[in-house]
Amino acid sequence: MEDYLIMRSTLLQLAIWIACWMAGRIDAQQSSPAGLDHLIAHAPKSPSLAAWTFDPSDLRQDLRQLPIGVFDSGIGGLTVLEAILGLDAYNNDTLQPGADGRKDFEGESFVYLGDQANMPYGNYPAAGQIDYLRELILKDAIFLLGRRYWPDTNSTEPVFTKQPVKAIAIGCNTATAYGLTDINSALKTWNLPVFAIGVVQAGARGVVQLPDAVIGHESSIAVLATVGTCRSEAYPRAIQQALGQAGRRQPAILQKGFVDLAAAIEGDPQVLARNSVQQIVHRDIREMLESHKQSGSGQPISTVILGCTHFPLVKEQIINTLRDLRELKEEGQYPYQSLIAESIHVVDPAEWTARELFRSLALARLRAASTDQQSGSEPSIDFFISAPNPRCPSVQLGPDAGLDPSYKIARQPGQLTVEDTIVVPLQLDQIPAGSLNLIRHQLPHVWSGMKRQNDQ
Structure with a gap:
């Protein structure tokens, strides 16, 4: 039965690839800007210590027990994560469509990145900054593939204890439209057995x-x-x-x-x-x-x-x-x-993204092995958020302590030695009260995971 689903999924993935190639604005025929090529060459490092790098050897092993990565330019992608966490559209044993009373991603763990410091992504194209936007999106993927993050904004050096991910779900429509092709092209260049999907298709x-x-x-x-x-x-x-x-x-x-x-x-x-x-x-x-x-x-x-x-x-x-x-x-x-x-x-594309993620994991044989102890248990989720880097001498802040809007939109790609934002574990007090209230009442699985992280 698994082979049957995999055969169907193969045909589906082929159709998806064709649709993405024909429908995407940024496709394989469009050359990458020099800054993006520089980032692709810069990223694979062993050991991986610098910003926007990852160690390829971490991903040349059995990936099944690694987490799934989800990213967005802010908290919007949490709706995609909620759909993933709550999905029960397949039988976990046969992999056939149909609910079985068990969450479809039972036994999986997750890493979520909200690039809050650089949001909203939707404003960059209007300012003629598509190349810089594409770089931001690829940097998000590189963060998920790597281990590097900062304990908090006051830390003097990063740590390397985050797990790399086995799959990437782009929880942002603008990032999908402008960056999915770049991410998949980079994954192919790096020869990694990792896949990426987006919300638009x-x-x-x-x-x-x-x-x-x-x-x-x-x-x-x-x-x-x-x-x-x-x-x-x-x-x-x-x-x-x-x-x-x-x-x-x-x-x-x-x-x-x-x-x-x-x-x-x-x-x-x-x-x-x-x-x-x-x-x-x-x-x-x-x-x-x-x-x-x-x-x-x-x-x-x-x-x-x-x-x-x-x-x-x-x-x-x-x-x-x-x-x-x-x-x-x-x-x-x-x-x-x-x-x-x-x-x-x-x-709501979030639910359909969750379904595609399940099928893609089954196709790639990357589903985590579920145990009786995991049945019904809360999934492990690590939440991260980007913030202005107070140690960067060139960073310019606005009155709300975020990046100055004019500075944010004027940055140029290819400046890989300038780390003006850093990624830190998300704390509840970093989310505005109104947004936190929406999460609490509308995204129960996400809210539960956030509380567990902040209670530790």
């Missing part, structure tokens, strides 16, 4: 699972994402490719780039001083509907893709806003009622 496959009555010529799909993800055109291409391969009809696809919603969810004080999360959601969705109306396409929005991993944390606000605007009456008219379907279907 997983989200597109979630659309394929919707019935014909929901998607088609008479309806529209709305992709809600960051400006950077929308600029990449990754979702329209991936959706069209996935539907085309399935022989399905092609609905209209519209995108809305939210400039500051992710930062507001992260608790950015400068953003929240101007607008609340709810005000941002209402403003941007109304802008999307106005643009949709002006386009004259007329197809009502029947499906919403949460194209930023932060957005599931405000899913209720998004759906309620759409419902409220559908019923909004102004001067005796309902300006948006014809543009919003009565029933809205929501696609």
Whole structure:
């Protein structure tokens, strides 16, 4: 039965690769910038002591008991980790689809990185800093592959006790759109038996699972994402490719780039001083509907893709806003009622990413061996976060003690001797109270893991 699933997974992985190659904005035909090539050459080191390096010998052994790595530009990727931790979509013994009452990642351990210091990733493309963004994304992967981190921001030297990972799940749509191809290319260059997956193609496959009555010529799909993800055109291409391969009809696809919603969810004080999360959601969705109306396409929005991993944390606000605007009456008219379907279907790519991760681990025969003692036990999770490096002489800080926004966006790739941010274990007091409240109430598996780490 395992061979059957592996054969099916092989075909699925081939289809995924083709879709990624055809749909991705940054593909194998586009040459890497010099800074990225420099980083790829710099990273494999034995011993691995410098920043942004890893020891390849750590990954030339049986990898099954190593952890799975997940990263994002902040806390948004925690929604992907939550979906992974809570998934029960397969039989753990036969590997066939179907819940068996046991978590699918039972026996696995995890390392999570939130690159908080450099977020939001979605702003770099708009500033013409795609090359630097690609470097940041690859650095995230290198951190997960290595052992190096700093005990805290006051430490004078790093330590090397983190476990390297056997697989990487990119819990960020912008990082998937701009960096998945780079990571897979680097893994191939380094000849590592490690794989990486992203959320965009997983989200597109979630659309394929919707019935014909929901998607088609008479309806529209709305992709809600960051400006950077929308600029990449990754979702329209991936959706069209996935539907085309399935022989399905092609609905209209519209995108809305939210400039500051992710930062507001992260608790950015400068953003929240101007607008609340709810005000941002209402403003941007109304802008999307106005643009949709002006386009004259007329197809009502029947499906919403949460194209930023932060957005599931405000899913209720998004759906309620759409419902409220559908019923909004102004001067005796309902300006948006014809543009919003009565029933809205929501696609959260996080769940589909979790499913793909399970299948990919089975295909690569990298699933951890589960024991009776592990059944029902809490998984081991190490949470890390990036922070400004107080020892870096060139670093520039803003009034909130984070990187100065102008400095952050003006940095150039290839400066591998400048470690202006460092990675440290996450502490609960590093997360804004509003964001922490969302995690506590909406991500129970993640919250449990965070509490265990902070109680140690």
